[in-house]
Amino acid sequence: MTAQSFVVPAALGYGALLFAIAALAEARARQGRARWLRGPWVYTLSLSVYCTAWTFYGAVGYAARSGLEFATIYLGPTLVMIGWWWGLRKLVRIARVQRITSIADLVSSRFGKSGPLGAGVTLLALVGTMPYIALQLQSLTVSFAVLGGDPRPAFEDLQAFALWAAAGLALFTILFGTRALDASERHHGVVTAIAVEAIVKLVALVAVGLFVTFEVLGGPGPAMARISASDLPAAVAPGRWVGIMALAAAAFLTLPRMFHVAVVENADEGHLRTASWAFPLYLFAMSLFVVPIAVAGLEALPPDANPDLFVLTLPMAAGREWLALLAFLGGFSAATSMVIVAALALATMVSNHIVVPMWLWSQGGGAALSGDVRRTTVLSRRVAIGAVLLLGWAYWRASDGGEALAAIGLVSFVGVAQILPALLGGIFWRGGTRWGAAAGLVTGFAVWSWTLFLPSFGDGIVPAAVMVDGPFAMGWLRPTSLFGLSGMDPVVHAFVLSMLLNSFAFVAVSLVTFPTPLERLQGAAFTGVFESRASGADDARGADPEALMVMAQRLLGPGRAQAFFRGWAARQGQDGYLPDPTPEFLMALERELAGSVGGATADAMMAQVMGRRAISVADLVAVADETAQVLEQSHALQLKTEEAERAARGLRDANAALTRLARQKDAFLGQISHELRTPMTSIRAFADILMSNDLSDAERARYAGTVHDEAMRLTRLLDDLLDLSVLENGQVRLNLAEARLDAVIDRALLAAGTHGLAVRRDPVDERVTLFTDADRLVQVFANLVTNVRKYCDAESPELRFEVRRRDAEVLVDVVDNGTGIAPADRTVIFEKFARLGDHAAAGGAGLGLAISREIMERLGGGIAYLPGQGGTAFRVRLPRRVAPAGHREAAE
Amino acid sequence: MMGVQDGPDRPRRVALVEDEPNIREALRFILSRAGWRPFVIGDGATAAERLAEDPPDAAILDVMLPGRSGFDVLRALRADPATAALPVLMLTARGQDKDRALALALGADDFMTKPFSNAEVVERLDTLARAPQAN
Known part of the structure; x- marks a missing residue:
């Protein structure tokens, strides 16, 4: 029984543990608990993705071959x-303000949200990272x-395990890396798992180190002596x-996983x-x-x-x-x-800068509105993770x-x-242009490929004759001594040359382009x-909040989109959920979207929704050029015409x-004149x-x-007119008191007179x-009652009161036995001076019902x-209790 | 009396198209004393027909009538040959200038605003009734 039989269960168990830790951290983060998970320590530990298997195992190999030089790999990031x-x-500040999702997104966003630039950086990162991932699998x-007991394993025997490992890592990354679409929403589960792994690898290496120092080398003193005596360079x-x-140092900043x-x-x-101090300490530990x-x-x-493999084989040889x-x-x-982190970062870049722009382009102009962009984005990101690992x-x-993999680490470094230059130039130099950035990247990539990447494959790619004499026998183009720079280490040669030419191209082209x-x-x-x-806001003109909302829902999901819109509406002091498309809001929205799909894509989609320009490939991948400006202006003109028409229509309506x-x-x-002059006429006559x-x-x-x-x-x-005017202005003062309904009706009948009228009551x-x-x-x-007396056309006029009690109100129906009022007139009668039929018979001004209606409204x-x-x-509807004035006014 | 020019034996007839009983009463009293023989038509709906059936010597026409406005009655009167030349004095209580313009445009012979002076009504009606003879 040895530990060897535990290799498979240990690997599986450890994998399961990582799953559990990630799931737990996600759950905690969702509940808003365990804030330390997002604290500086977890952040510091997560930076340790810098230390890959290449550092874990390879540093020892590096030291065995080249002595202390391995330390440069740690000193760069430390500096x-x-x-x-x-x-x-x-x-970090720029990334947060601009909702940057990856290093490709940063470069693309900086240089005018350039689609091709984002795609280019993505490709460079892919090419530079792929060997690195292969190295990890190796x-x-x-x-x-x-560990399984096969000191020199045959390549064929490893394939099954490698495939399983790649599949497991893809699954983990997809599960915990694509749950939240917004890259800047951060992946609590992944980061926590990475932090745990950081501790495991530190503990493991230190344990092996202590074992070697004390057991193999016989303690610190003898160890130092033996190191001095060794033939390490x-x-x-x-x-x-x-x-x-x-x-x-450069790689530490530009590696996609480090940036992530x-x-x-x-x-x-x-x-x-x-x-800034804890991570160097980690690297030091x-x-x-390594040397012992x-x-x-x-x-x-x-x-x-x-x-x-010393880290592994030393304890094995000692039976530990x-x-x-x-x-x-x-x-x-x-x-x-x-x-995991590299796949996550690369997949985000591939999805945002290659897949989604192409998909948008293939969908034509309406893609931002017609398709479910959110689902497509998540799907493309998942597929990209799988593809990266594959x-x-x-x-x-x-x-x-092959052994070639061991040397590939530095080659990858030079590539990424x-x-x-584009990154630093972008954040420190205003003068950089996208043409400059593109020229620098292309130049650097070309120099790197020629001097380092292609030669690293051996004779197969670059013929030996070319390596020795240069292409077409042009010696100054020899990969290892470009421009006659001979006698340098190949890696340093490639690095120095590519960086110089890259920077030169970047600056020179930037200076000559606008x-x-x-x-x-x-x-x-x-x-x-x-x-x-500072703002990178687009013009607010032409933005339809409704259409923006539709698009945002597709990208962010309905919940988050609505919360975002409502938040802005509230900030603008609006009631609904649609804010005004102010430049600030559009800028914030674009950033929010950029967090999901990247800057250039978000800008292209905003452009589509806002109808800023006609849709073309160029518009989807390269954004905001001069054409767009022209179209924008013409659109603004058109808007002005529409505005004028709207204003004219408004004026007509008002008129x-x-x-x-x-x-x-x-x-x-x-x-009024008629009603007043009529009695005056009689009086004067x-x-x-x-x-x-x-x-x-x-x-x-x-x-x-x-x-x-x-x-x-x-x-x-005149009394009626004044009464009505007071009632209509709401200035009436109610004298509220207890009163019996029967007494009220008694008084009404007395006031109106009931001569010739039969009254029936209960x-x-x-x-x-x-x-x-x-x-x-x-x-x-x-x-x-007066109306009945005036207008009831029955032989023997009859009037009946019917009272119904409801919970909070009392209904009093006042009904006569005449022919009633024609349907068409039933609403007119409540108007002022509405009098049907003969003036003479009426004897009033036609204000009675208008006044009654106002009174009943006041009484609730x-x-x-x-x-x-x-x-x-x-039908008269009476509340049993009229609310006092203050309450009514408050309710109105 | 002074208002009656062509013989006391045949007093001139005047129609009072007016819906206010007290105003009708007042006009009847005043015009009777001035030698006219007033008769009352209380609504606008039948006014034009009744005037055409038996045209009087003149008519006093109120604008705001139940059933049909005084302007409509006037239009009907002017459209009917029997009453096309009937002297019409319009009375209105609305007192707006556009009513006067409309009344005269529709062919009213004279126009007065309520309240009126009794003497002036008599005088104007007499003038109207004399006018056709002058032609």
Whole structure:
């Protein structure tokens, strides 16, 4: 029974543990608990994805071959963290403000949201990272086989395990990496798992180191002596030392996975303060025992033993199989954490900068609205993760798992370092243009390919003759000594040359090309990110919030989109969920979308929705050029025309409304005039007549009576008008008190008079106590009774009161036995001066029902014509208790 | 009396198209004393027909009538040959200038606003009734 039989269960169990940790962290984060998960320590540990299997195993091999030079790999990042953390802080700030999702997105966004630039960086990152992923698979499989008891495993035996490992890593990354679409929403589960792995690999390496120091080398003192006595190369070529250190520093900034954990996953700029000293310490601890292990391996193990596996084979050789198992898990951690984060970062880049733009383009203009972009984005990201791992596996297979992989680490570093000039130029130099960035990237990529990448494949790609004599026998183009720069280490040679030419191309082309307006804006926003929250906002004109909402829902999901829109609407002081498309809002929305699909794509979709320009390939991949400006202006002109039309229409409407009001006012004044002049006419005419001398006493008395009646009528009319005016203005003061309904009706009948009218009432039903303004209620019922007396056309007019009690109100129906009111007139009767039929019979001004309606409204009830009762019928709705004035006003 | 020019034996007839009883009463009293023989038509609906059936010597026409407005009655009167030349004095209580313009345009012979002076009504009606003879 040995630990060897535990290799498979240990690997599986460890994988399961990572799943559990990630799931738990996600759940905690969703509940808003366990804040330390997002603290500076987890952040610092997550930076350790820098230390891959290449560092875990390979550093020892590196030291065994080249002595202390391995330390440059650690010193580069250390210098960055200690000496340049403020630069990292700038990157982090820019990424947060601009909702940057990846390093490709950063470069693309900076240079005018250029689609091709984003795609180019993505491709460069893919090419540069793929060997690296293959390397991790290699170390996973080899360490697995070695621990399983096969010191020199045949390549064929490893394939099954490699495929399974790749599939498992893809599954993990998809599960915990694509749950939230917004890359800047951060992946709590993944980051926590990475932090745990960081601890495991540190513990494993330190454990092996301690074991080697004390058990194999016999304690610290003897260890130092044996190290000094060993034939490890002591001297370090200064050029190479500086070159590799600079290369490691550059790679630390530009490796997609490093950018992802250091910048995209950063929750708080303050964490950089902790990381700036804690991460170098971590690196120091990781490198502390590299040399002792290398020395011990060289001494204790057979000469043909692979130095890259000393970490594993030393404990095995000493029979410390459990320690070997721990070392295996450390290497496993290093490999898996690198692959997971790299796959995640690459998949985001591939999806945002290649797949989604192409999909949008293939969908034509309406894609942003018609398709479910969100689902497509998530799907493309998942497929991309699978594809990245499949590619890595294929690369590993194609390379036959050869020793070449061991040297590939530095080659990859130089490749991805080509992004550095564009990155630094982008955030520090306003003058950089996308043409400059593209020229620099292409130049750097070409130089790297020629001098380092292609030669790394051996004779197969670059013929030996070319390596020695240059292409077409042009010696100055020899890959290893371009421009006659001979005598340099190949890696340093490639690095220095590619960076120089890259930077030169970037600066030179930037100087001779002109930035687009969007580039200028973004340039100002990036370089001056600390000065102000500079804007890269597009013009607000032409934005339809509704259409933006539809698009945002597809991208962000309905919940988040609505929350975002409502938040902005509230901030603008609006009631609904649609904010005004102000530049600030559009900018924020674009950033929010950029967090999901990347800057260039978000900009293209905003452009589509806002109808800013016609859709073409160029528009989807390269954004905001001069054409767009022209179209924008013409669109603005068109908008102005529409605006003018709208204004004219508004004026016409207003004019019509005013005319209608004026007509109503004329009619009303005519009515008032008529109502006032009619009694005055009678009064004046009879006053004239009364002045003549030849009247009989009877005539005199009769005419005097008429004058009196008409004067009274005039007074009543004025009273009614004033009453109505007061009621309509809401200035009426109600005298609320307890009153019995039967008493109110008694008083109304008395006031209106019941001569010639048969009144039927139910004394029991009417025994209701109300809290109301009794005088006003009397007025309402008196008006109704008066109307019956005036207009009821029955032979023997009859009037009945029917009372119904409801919970909070009482209904009083006042019904006569006449022919009723024609349906068409039933609403007219409540209008002022509405009088159907003969003036003479009416004897009032036609204000009664209008006043009654106003009164009932004040009393919180109502009055309406009640059809289907045979005669004329009105229903009066009375609240049992009228709310006091303050309450009513508050409710209105 | 002074208002009656062609013989006391045949007093001139005047139609009072007016719906206000007290105004009708006053006009009847005044015009009777001035030698006219007033008769009453209380609504607008039948006014034009009744005037055409038995045309009087003149008519006093109110504008705001139940059933049919005074303007409509006037239009009907002018359209019927029997009453096309009937002297019409319009009375209105609305007192708006456009009513006067409309009344005269529709062919009213004279126009007065309520309230009126009794003497003036008599005088104007007399003038109207004299006018056709002058032609």
